[in-house]
Amino acid sequence: MLMENEKRIGVYICHCGLNIAGTVDVEELTKYAATLPNVVISRDYRYICSDPGQELIKNDIKELKLNRVVVASCSPRMHEHTFRKACRAAGLNPYLYEHVNIREHCSWVHADKKQATEKAKDLVRAAVQRVYYHQPLEIKEIPVIPEALVVGGGIAGIEAALKIANSGRKVYLVEKEPSIGGHMIQLDTTFPTLDCSECIMTPKMSEVGHHPNIELLAYSEVEEVSGSVGNFKVKVRKKARFVDEDKCIGCGVCEQKCPWKVPSEFEAGLGQRKAIYIPFAQAIPNIATVDKDHCVYIQSGGKKCGACIKICEAGAVDFNQIDQIVELQVGAIILATGYDIFDPSQILQYGYGKYDNVITALEFERMTCAAGPTSGKIQLKDGRIPQSVAIIHCVGSRDRNYREYCSKICCMYALKHGHHLRDRIDADVYQMYIDMRCTGDAYEEFYKRVSEEGVVFIKGKVAEVTDRANTEEEKGRLVVVAEDTLLAKLVRIPVDMVILCPAMIPRADATEIARKFSITQKASGFFLERHAKLEPQVSAMDGVFLAGCCQFPKDIPDSVSHGRAAAAAALELIDRGSVAAEAAIACVDETLCHGCGICEEICEFQAPKVIVKDGKRVSTVNEALCKGCGACAVACPSGAMSIKHFTRDEISTMIKALATVEK
């Protein structure tokens, strides 16, 4: 007969092949665990996470009437949920389970077998003692709102939105610029196939514009996010365009009449737009926007200009418009905010901003584009056609002084630019590179093709771009100074134009965005995925997914796949219909609570609230809001507040077990 309070603990030690067993003496550890109080069975197994491994645990739960389970294996971040599920399948409450990390935190980081085994013993002992105190927790399912939010309308966001919308679910797409499209719509052609970027992008964009399941909120930004997985509340600021969206037909007459010119963002500063503008011909939505910082009417308080008001036949221009706050409720969020381009003027020796004919790759994209400011003509500032061009790779990337990582796609677009230069104007082209990285499908072949087209490759990081001529030939030109490391020879190459390949970097507001959505950034500043290999499209925050270059630089095919993967993850969540609410949350001992409200004040999620019950003030916790962070329990003076699964007994037992050095 099982006594009512009898604790029957099963301990399972995983070899993880040799990953653990190579360093930790699993046999000894298993024997040791068997000697610990309340341990009924202690086993080791080669791969405990495998099906037979899990079966073993399930059988023991049933046959040996285990009511507590401890598994010592890899990180709980990897497999805690696996074993909790196994417990559940065998009829044991999943919170009667404790996980021990003897791989990432032990066998992989220590070489000494004896010490690693001792450490593993301590960790297992602490877990056995802690699991004793575990209580079954009720797992509540909360419904998922079957709608999604996608933030950022570049190719990744567009793909994600379309996939979700096509599956019949409603999507809100928030884009901060006047039109969706992101960087891809700025590109001329795309490597390695060289198909026209606009041609493949615009059908997608218009599909978004017309899709009955997509509500596009362009020229909008997310202000605030609250709630949690399955039930987010999002406040979106719809910025005033000063143009009535319903009336504007996108004819662009206003734009023609507006006398005020501003460098165009879309043209990467190469061309100009007006103070009222439609960023490019295929913009979605195709609506004019007034740039209030440059509009003379707004800046003069309505005293001057106003040409657009008069010219617009639809009467769409409306200077009384104000920002609107739209409140959305969604079950899942996909972040697809993309990337920024490193500002090369920081690297003074490259002369960007100083020499007219040092330009960025993005500017070059606009220059080669038939719809661009030069109508596709590759030209110098003075209109001449360049005879020779140097393309400098890794500008700000693979450089400890700026960004340490490889930006991944620059080699490829540099080849693309080399090809166009050869193909269209027959210029001499010098690729100044550190390593050529052409790892995609048909990329190496493209590299070969471009080499054969006569592009010169010089392996060496450029030290300097200068207009100081040493020879007659260099006069009036830009000189690129580098070492050709393959020949171990210093080279000075006089060229007419220099194209810089700047690193793709995290958005300037990435930190702010990360905070808003409670996600984390990596050391590089890009958003951190939950698992680098297995869950690259999932953020650390439940219900928030990542798509495209906001996670790390990618080319278009990868951005597309990533966007679709994020959509699948969001749909998985939505179609499941409900999520298990966090069960390890705060709870109040009503006999101890003073009703002081310190918990109410300290909680970031408005979960605790003091109410009057039987004439007494006591705190209550809204289980749907509590995240189980523990701040309230630490702040509560009386000891009334505690966190389930992390109670005083549970934490204290671990501390005592791990801090005490047995003599």
Add this chain to the structure above:
Amino acid sequence: MTEFEPRIIVFACNWCTYAAADTAGTSRIQYPPNVRIIRVMCSGMVAPEHISLALESGADGILVAGCHPGDCHYISGNLKAEEKFHMVSKVVSMLGIEGGRVRLKWIAASEGPIFAQTIKDMVDEIRKLGPSPFRTSQKAGREKTALTLEDILQDTKAYYCLECSKCTSICPVTKYDPSYSPRTVIENAALRLGDESTRDKKLFSCLGCYACSLRCPSDVDYPDFMRKLRSLAFVSGECGCPAHGGFLHSVTRLMARSPYKQKRLDWLTKEYQTSDHSDILYFVGCIPYFEPIFGYLDTKALDITRANLKILNHMGVQPMLLPDEKCCGHDALWTGDVETFQRLAEHNTKLIKEAGIKKIIFTCPEGHRTFKIDYPEHGFELGCELQHISEFVAEKIEKKELKFKEIKRKVTYQDPCRLGRHLGIYDSPRKVLEAIPGIELIEMEKNREYSLCCGTSAFTNCDIYSHEMRVDRLLEAKATGAEILVTTCPKCQIHFKCAMNNKGKEKGPDINIEVMDLASLVASAIDS
């Protein structure tokens, strides 16, 4: 001898630092095996008592680690952790423990190398510091007491209980919490339900206020009975529901076992005169520790010690202050931790004897009571005169050596249980108040021996009932029309201010009143 291997406890938040340790693992970055990681969901989940418990348990180093500011998965948990950590650091440094043993660091999920480096650095530094002295010290509660339930019933005359229940009907705790009854506690114990009676958390609800035993027809010393029963309970691992997570008790246990020299007199500035040759000692007690711990209540606990020195200096006394005096042991004793109490008593007695002290002045009635009654009872004879500051001042007033300037305020007075019912000092504080021109003393309905306790004793079982008691007492104080509630106990002040610390939107009755220690009031009434 093998080389000392430091033991380091890391409290790592699930989202950043725990993941950073995982990253170190996946990248196979080696670091010393001296570290044991405890996974918490958020660094803000790490309470002060967790850190002190790790120290008590013998950890040589402790690292609290979480996400960088701004990256917290719970928005600001790490900032809250930092705030608490600063408080703990102050306490740790006051205890004299090397700062390098207790650290806080932000380590992001990607910073595996930084995690490994941090551990390496910490192990190196702690190797230099040497093993924690708490590694080998006897842990509290391990020592069996010689007492049996039988002895306790005999010693405290509990056997003579008539079951008349006079105690229960007078007990202030019972009034608020009917499930608590001193009579039934005795009854259960007498019926040989020893084990069960020591396992009852309610055992720790008694305030030791002495209201019951003053009325018992059979002369049962209930508070003493209860205290001894608690010592049995303590040994079997029961300690009631400690308030503040038991941090204060833990700090006391550390202090009792600590070989370190404390740094408890940092607050002492040049404007106060003390002397190493005086035979009058001012026993400061735990006030310097209360200052950081209850900083959030704005108690300004040290104002009391400063006021006291101002008074003494004004009267020409330059007292000695012992830089390494320890807690008197009151709370330890009253929560059943006799062993800790004895260590403290032994330490203090030795220090005081060596210093040749003839007279001790207290601002804390608990210290006073403990020195006067409990030290001798446990064989620690001090052989000197003991005086509460209110007695000292009253004496000077009587001798007409002290004059006050006018303070026009209406006040009422809270008799602390330890000063009143325990030591019978009711008149001195009143005399002092009456001697200050302009002060109008209005008594509360329950005063002197009928006075109501502030509701909590020894920082334990501070429950809804004890809170209600405090609220009622404050309402009573307000009902007198007084502007200030004067007390002579620093803890009464803390508990009252705590009751008034109302942060929720749901406000109860208005109980706000200025609470002030008598010493502070007196200090403001003397011309300097």
